[in-house]
Each structure stands twice: as structure tokens, then as C-alpha cells.
Amino acid sequence: MPNSGQHGGQPTIVSIAAHAGVSIASVSRVLNGQGARRDTTERVRRAAAELGYVPNAVARSLKGGRTRQLTFAMPDIGNPVYVAMVRAIQSVTKQAGYRLLLHSTEAVAEDELAVLRSLRDRTSDGLILVPIRITDEHLRALENAAGPVVVIGSLPPGTPVDSVRADSVAGAAGAVRHLYRTGRRRIAFVNGPADTVPGANRAEGYRAALAECGLPYDERLVAHTEFGIAEGTAAAESLLAARPDALFCANDQLALGASHALLSRGLRIPADIAVAGMDDSSLARAAWPPLTSVDLGSSERGRRAAELLLDRLDGGAPPPPEPRTTTAPPRLVVRASTAPPDAPLPPHVPPSPDPTSPSPTDPRA
Amino acid sequence: MPNSGQHGGQPTIVSIAAHAGVSIASVSRVLNGQGARRDTTERVRRAAAELGYVPNAVARSLKGGRTRQLTFAMPDIGNPVYVAMVRAIQSVTKQAGYRLLLHSTEAVAEDELAVLRSLRDRTSDGLILVPIRITDEHLRALENAAGPVVVIGSLPPGTPVDSVRADSVAGAAGAVRHLYRTGRRRIAFVNGPADTVPGANRAEGYRAALAECGLPYDERLVAHTEFGIAEGTAAAESLLAARPDALFCANDQLALGASHALLSRGLRIPADIAVAGMDDSSLARAAWPPLTSVDLGSSERGRRAAELLLDRLDGGAPPPPEPRTTTAPPRLVVRASTAPPDAPLPPHVPPSPDPTSPSPTDPRA
DNA sequence: CCAGTCGCTGAAAACGTTTACAGCGATCCA
């Protein structure tokens, strides 16, 4: 009953042509808004409507050489940061008439390379990739990519690929400085894996800010672990031995996990110890107390990456023309978790439910 | 440099055939593992390797009539519940060799219908849809769907579509009973929109459990709002006037928002007031104190939906054979947010808080 | 030694579009 096509499948351009008594070329032309005589146009339109014709996207793709699909590959769809990126990307691509293929690589490099290679099967017109580590093999794969790629992350200079990076060095430094300004002196650091780009950068920012503030770098105040909530809890517990008065965490997941460790020991945040994270993901607002966090512009980066990609596709700028790199500026978003220790704020400060953030320098004091 | 194909594009089956000195048919056969003479096989393999041949997925789709792509459309990718579903679906479909197209409908019905219609353009082989409301138009669109669809949600009996539902009536009732058993007597309810299926069901469970426990239904203890964190905060604030000793929320987002409202007022959870949510999403674990929540089997439902869909595709069961419906059993996950209050109330002394599923006395007709 | 069989191969059609090209009648201008 549903299908009124020839017999089994959907109506095709051929059915329409037959029904309207014209050639398939005319059908195609009418349906694509090219010129045609008035009554031809009308008959085609009517036939298409009656038969419920919808052009076959696959056939179109084959002819046109483009699928109008884009792929987004990120390490872990469980991390709200990537969800924010998906959102931003989605909104740009949808408007441009592209569909979005999702790929969660679970942070395994081999999977990232597979995605890169899969560009060869022409399933999607382009790729936005968030690699967790960048190996030589990645670079080689990027250079030989069979279509436009935009990387969200930091690439070695000279890599012929558009990229969008966060300035997590500056971001981390800003957070540490903020903790210092609000009176913290033993600022511990829960970092992700040291051999990842984010891990290395955040470590650099941490050390730089310590130096700037005249604080010593103390190894006992630093922990390395995988990015994740449970890992944050474990790391915080082990760091407590060193009696920190603040915990700076390399992302919000770690910070949230760390908070739980502190709270379950009866420590008060921020009265006894401050906690700050990075990414300013939805977790930062979901946490209690709400987490101070460094907004690394995830949405912004997603949006920008999508725009760069679309530009390569539609704008037609072929590979040679200068790889472009954008850096999203970090922005410290101060919330309750880092109020000064002595300021006798009651344990539960209502966090001004801020859609916009306080000024970067404002330590809320 | 990258491309060693004819001149511009990727190598095709024709290039390989020429390079190997065989016909394109032989190339296709060899590459698809059909029988061929030893040296033919070898020459084709070598040619393909040398030229870096990868079959064009679009051409394959056109010929084969299937894209090996599936679409998942849900209301809001910002809600961790749907992320959990994406995860579960992804893992099933990836293993079966399907790619996943994502679509966030932002809970607008028109968008859901558009997705349903877009099945006609043959972009994907099937669809998993999570509708927020089900209108007559939805039902009509479902019946005329141009490909297999699995709905995650409750459909009117008789709808010829596979579906996977949660038993949120029983789930809600179980949570309310749990609150009652742990000594709560003024159990407020923060519900989502009453005209959605989840909203209606949860309300039903709430009322049924109240009745069962001999508690009166008090309108002042009930709020309706959109699903969301901020909405939960607002609703909780307005409900506080009615002096509840527990807040049962229709999902974790509402519960989290509500917790924030309570904590900001200096109320202690669970000492002064208990909070429970539904979905047992990652938010429940992320919250402080960790939220008691009803696991409605999101991952399970995602997994099952994917399996049903794949079965329609590969198992070849054509539309007629009986739409199948699975119901995921709810499971109460007790966490800190609903521990008994400091001073237990007079009459009923609660037994040990049950970590397993709610009692089988099911209020559903 | 011949007919039949078998394994392998290539030509060609097909999937559903878009588009280059040529043909056609009507219109225009000289």
C-alpha cells in the first residue's frame, strides 16, 4: 500500500518520466529548477507529487562525486566536551545541508588512522578529527588523506592540514594564577597522560604559572593518570598525603572525580581546599559546588573546524593554499569551587547561575 | 604526489583492471573473495596494493541498494541518557559493519518527521528514532516509512513498528516506594511535560505508589516543567514552599538541578531532604551527593534497538512479520541522596534500603 | 577420440542520477 512506485521499490526518475510522458532528462531538469516549458514543468511536478518521488541520494552522490556527508571522529563520546563539539559542528553542517557521521575512536590510535584511511572509500566528503596523540604515522596519514581534513588539536608546524587549537598552556597558567591570587599556596596538579599534547601543554602552563608566582615545583603535588572521573577520584586521594590547599585538574572529569574524593573525606570545597578544572564542559556546571573551569572554547573550536572544512569543500580552495590554523583563546570561568579559603563564605554558596561568565581576572573576592 | 591513480582521482576498478591486464569483472571477483585462478588473483592483488585501491562505497551502495549506514535520531544530544544510547548503538552497529549517522532533533516534532521522511532518499538503510511526543502524524509517517524503523519509546498497540520501551511507570513507582520506605512522607514530584509519554507514565507511577503507600496526592507537591537542569532548579525552588521531605524527579537532569537549588539554600541532602532521579545517567554518578536513580536501561534499550534494526536488515524479515516490542525492566540504583533522614519518622520503620529492583507488585494494568 | 563437464574469464547490463549534445519546431529578421 505505501509504495505506489512501479511494483516493489521507490519511484525513480524513470517512473516519473513515464508517468508524465517526458524524458528523464526533463524530469531531472524540472526538479533541479532548470528552464522548461510551462506545461512540462507542471506535468513533471504533478507526477512527482503523485508518486511521492524523492531523489536517490546515493545515485546523486555517485554522479556528483560528493556525498554531502561529513565525519566527526573524537576520542570519547562520553566526555561532555566532545558532545559540545558535536553540537556545534552539527549546527553548522546541518545548515549547509550536510549530514554528520559520528565516530568514537575510544582514544585508540589505530582507530584514528582507520578513520583517516576510510576517507578513501568516499563515504564522506571530509573529516574533522580530534586525535589524542599525534604520531609520525598520523602525520603521514594526514598528508596523504584522500580528502579535506580539519584537526582539532595541535599539529607540528608545517603539517599541511587545517587545524583549530586551544591554548591550554595559557589556560592552565591562568587557572593556577587564579588559585594563587585567591590565596592558595600548595596547588596540586592532576594531569592526564604526559605523552599527549594536552597533557604536555597543561603541564607546561602549570609549571610556568608556579614559577611566575614564585612557588616551587613539587613533584609530590603532581599526579598523572588517564582522563576520567574515576581516575580523578583515585588521583586526588593519593595527592591528599601532600596536604594541598588546591587541586588544579587537567579537565573537568578529573576535577569532578577529585571533588568527590574530597567531599567524601569530609573536606569542604572551597573552604578547606579549592578545585579547578578545564574545558568548562557541562560537568563544571553540574558539579557541586559548581566548578571553576577554563573554557577552552570547545563549541567555538567545533564551529570553527566545521567552517574550515566547509570552506575547503564549497569554497573550493584546493589543498595547496596554505593550511590555516586558528587558536581559540582560553577564558577562565570562576565558580564557587575556588572562592578564597578565609573569606568566610558559608559552605553552600549559591552559584549565580551564570550563562555568561565573570571577568577572567575576578577572583570573586 | 599522494594520488597515483590515472591522473586526478582515486584509482578505480578500471585502473586496477588495466594495470593487472584483466577485466573489471575479475578484479571485482578477486577483491570480493570469489574463485579465480592463482595468477589472476595475485596480479589483481598486487595491482590493487600498488595503486592503493579502495572500493568506492557510493558505487557499491548504488549497485547493492544498501548504504550500510544507519541513522539515530534523538531529542537532545546534551542529555547523557542519549549519549549512553549512542554508545550502545554504536558498538552494535560498528561491529556489524554499519556507519552511524547522528541527528539531534532538539525535540521538535517537525524535525522528527523530516528524519522519518528522509528515509526515502536512501541515505541510510534504517532508523532508530526516539520521539518525544507521538502525534497522529508520527503514526502515519511510521506506517509509511520507506525503510525499517525502530522506535525507542512507547507506541500505541497495533503500530506496525518494532519498539523498545522502558517501564517508567513501574520505575517511578519503585522510586517513590523506596522513598517511603526510607521514611519520607511528603514526597514531591518534579515532572517533565505532562503531554509526553514519559511525563504521563511517570505521573502514573507516582500516583500509584502514593496510593499504595497510603499517602495523599497533593497538587502543591507536584510541578511540571521541561526536562533540563535549570528547569529542575526552578521547580525545586517553587516546591519548597510546600515543605517536602523528598523530591522525586522525572529524570536526572531535573534531579541535579533540584539538588543545586536545595544545597544553595543550605539544605542537606539527604539529611533534610532526599532527592531521587530517573535514567541513572552519568549525571547521577556525577552529582553530589551521588543521586539515587532509576535505571531505565538506556544502554540496554539502545543495544536492543540496534539489534532489532539489524535483524530487519540482515535477517531479512520483511515488514509484515509481527512488530516486536521489548520492555526493559527498571532497576532502582540507591545512592547517597536518599539515605534515611537523621530523625526517622514515627510510624513505619523502614527495612534495609533495597539496592535491587523494586518489588514486583506492579501498578500497571 | 569425442562429448560433456568444469573452472575461469570477459562483455555487457544494471543501479538512479546528471549533463553534453544534437535535434526539433517555432520565431525572428532580412
Place this chain on the structure above:
DNA sequence: TGGATCGCTGTAAACGTTTTCAGCGACTGG
């Protein structure tokens, strides 16, 4: 009134596969 122009139309090729079909040579069995 005749040739050129114009607007519209249809035929056919092309996109890159898979698959049917028939052909071909080499076996096998009688």
C-alpha cells in the same frame, strides 16, 4: 519566404561498482 536563432526536448554517456551470461580452454569419462 528563407535561413539563422532560439527555447525546449530527448538520447545517450557517464559516475564505479556487482552480477549475469556466454564463451573458452582444459580436463574427465566413456
